[in-house]
Amino acid sequence: MNAEVLISYFPLYGEAFWLTVRIGLIGIGLAFVIGIVTAFFSYFKVPFFSQLSKVYIELFRNTPLLVQLFFIYFGLPKIGIRISAEVCGVVGLGLLGGSYMAEGFRSGLEAVPKSQTESALALGMTRGQMFFNVIFPEAFSLSVPAIVANIIFLLKETSVFSAISLMDLMFTAKDLIGLYYNTTEALFLLVLFYMVMLLPVSILGNVIEKKVRFKMFGA
Amino acid sequence: MEEILNISNLTKRYDDLVVLDHVNLSVKKGEVIVLVGTSGCGKSTFLRCINALEKIQEGKVSLDGEVINPAGGKLNTVRERIGMVFQSYDLFPHKTVLQNMILAPVKVKKINKKEAEKEALALLDRVGLLSKKDSYPHQLSGGQKQRVAIVRALMMHPEVLLLDEITAALDPEMVREVLDVVISLAREGRTMIIVTHELTFARAVADRMIFIDGGKIVEEGSPEEFFNHPKTDRLKKFLDSFSYD
Numbered sequence A: 001m002n003a004e005v006l007i008s009y010f011p012l013y014g015e016a017f018w019l020t021v022r023i024g025l026i027g028i029g030l031a032f033v034i035g036i037v038t039a040f041f042s043y044f045k046v047p048f049f050s051q052l053s054k055v056y057i058e059l060f061r062n063t064p065l066l067v068q069l070f071f072i073y074f075g076l077p078k079i080g081i082r083i084s085a086e087v088c089g090v091v092g093l094g095l096l097g098g099s100y101m102a103e104g105f106r107s108g109l110e111a112v113p114k115s116q117t118e119s120a121l122a123l124g125m126t127r128g129q130m131f132f133n134v135i136f137p138e139a140f141s142l143s144v145p146a147i148v149a150n151i152i153f154l155l156k157e158t159s160v161f162s163a164i165s166l167m168d169l170m171f172t173a174k175d176l177i178g179l180y181y182n183t184t185e186a187l188f189l190l191v192l193f194y195m196v197m198l199l200p201v202s203i204l205g206n207v208i209e210k211k212v213r214f215k216m217f218g219a
Numbered sequence B: 001m002e003e004i005l006n007i008s009n010l011t012k013r014y015d016d017l018v019v020l021d022h023v024n025l026s027v028k029k030g031e032v033i034v035l036v037g038t039s040g041c042g043k044s045t046f047l048r049c050i051n052a053l054e055k056i057q058e059g060k061v062s063l064d065g066e067v068i069n070p071a072g073g074k075l076n077t078v079r080e081r082i083g084m085v086f087q088s089y090d091l092f093p094h095k096t097v098l099q100n101m102i103l104a105p106v107k108v109k110k111i112n113k114k115e116a117e118k119e120a121l122a123l124l125d126r127v128g129l130l131s132k133k134d135s136y137p138h139q140l141s142g143g144q145k146q147r148v149a150i151v152r153a154l155m156m157h158p159e160v161l162l163l164d165e166i167t168a169a170l171d172p173e174m175v176r177e178v179l180d181v182v183i184s185l186a187r188e189g190r191t192m193i194i195v196t197h198e199l200t201f202a203r204a205v206a207d208r209m210i211f212i213d214g215g216k217i218v219e220e221g222s223p224e225e226f227f228n229h230p231k232t233d234r235l236k237k238f239l240d241s242f243s244y245d
C-alpha cells in the first residue's frame, strides 16, 4: 500500500463520508418519524390509515433499496416531480427505514403487558396520554435492540446511493479505482471509513441497550 | 349515611357466558365492602365494570348520581374519580417511584409538578417508603410495589377505591405490610370495595361482606353474621373450603 496515495485520497473520502453521514442521519430521522406514526396507526387500528400502513410496510420491506431509489429518482420526473439526488437518497432511506422501524416499534408495543394499559386507564388517562406517557416509552425501550440493528442496516444500505450518482463513499471508491487503478488503497479507505461510521453506532447502541434494560428490569 | 356508588341490574356477558347477572349494590360514603367468592365467579369483572374497563350489557353504575357505565364518552374523567389497584404489580417500569406517582396528577389533573411531588412525598412517608422515591420498580419488593401502587392511586383523590386481590401475588411475609396500609385507609373513612382471599383481614376491615356465586350476590351482611352465621349453604361451603379441620 502506498502512503502517499492514501493521504492524497483522504480528503475525497472525508467529503464522501460527511455526505453519507448527513444523508444517513436525515434519512434515519425521517425513518423514525414514519415508523412512529405508522406504529401509532396500527396500535390504535385507525381506520384506513392502519391498512395503509400495512401495505406500505410490506411494500418497502420486500423491495430492495436500489429499486426504490430508481423509482424515486427516475420515475418521479416522468410525472413531473424533480428532486435532487440528495433528497432522493434521504426520501428513499426514510421510506425503507420507516418500514423497518415500524416493525421494530410494533413488536415493542406488543410486548408491553396489557396490565400497563389498564393501570394507565384506571388512573384516568386518555388513550392518547396512555400511549405517549406509558405504552410508547416502554415499547421504545423494548425496541432499542431492533432500532440499533436497523440504524446499522440503513447506514450500510447507503452504499447503493452511488447508483443515483450521489458522491458517497462507495461512489468515491469506484471512481478512484476507475481513474487510477489504486485498488488496494481505495478499498482500504472504503472499509476504514465505513468502520469509522458504524463502529461508534454499534458501541453506543450496546451501551444504550444495557442502560435501558437495567433501568427497566435490573439485569 | 349518604350513597356514593349505585350499581343496579348490572349484567355482564362474554358472548354466551353470563358472568354477572342483574347485580344490585348500593355503597355508602366511607363504607368498606369486601367481596369474596370462588375463583372465576366474576369478582374482578365486577370491579372492572365499576370503573368502566369493561362494557356492560345491561343495567348501570352511577357515582354520586352520575351514570358512569354505560359511559357517554368521557371515560377518563370518570376513572379519575375511582382508583383501582390490581393483583399484578403494575407500576410503570420506566419511571421511578416518584415519577410513577406524579404522572397522572400532572398529566391528567394538570396539577403543578412541585405540588404533586410534595403530596407524593408525604404519602410515601406515610407508607414508609420515602427512601425509595428515586428507585425504579424493579428495585422494590412485591410488598413495596403494592404500597406504591396504592398511594399512586390515592394521588388522584379518588372517591372510591377498588382493590383487586392486591396481596395475592405476594410472599406471605409481605402481605401484612400491604394490608396494614389498607386498614389505615379504612380507618380514615375511605370508601373501598376490596376483593381478597385473606379472610382474617376481611373480617377486620369490612363494614359489609358480600358473597358472589353464579353471577349473583348470594349473601351479604356484617362480618359477624357473615362468618359466624352464614345463612346459605353455598356460603357455608365456601367458608368451609378455607378451614383444614
Ligand SMILES: Nc1ncnc2c1ncn2[C@@H]1O[C@H](COP(=O)(O)OP(=O)(O)OP(=O)(O)O)[C@@H](O)[C@H]1O
Pocket: B014, B017, B019, B037, B038, B039, B040, B041, B042, B043, B044, B045, B046
Ligand atoms: N376477556 C374475557 N373473555 C371471556 N371470558 C372472560 C374474560 N375475562 C374473564 N372471563 C371469564 O369471566 C369469569 C369471571 O372472571 P373473573 O376474572 O372476574 O373472576 P374472579 O372472580 O376475579 O376470579 P379469581 O378469583 O380467579 O380472580 C371467568 O369465568 C372468566 O373465565
Ligand SMILES: [Mg+2]
Pocket: B043, B044, B045, B164, B165
Ligand atoms: Mg380476579
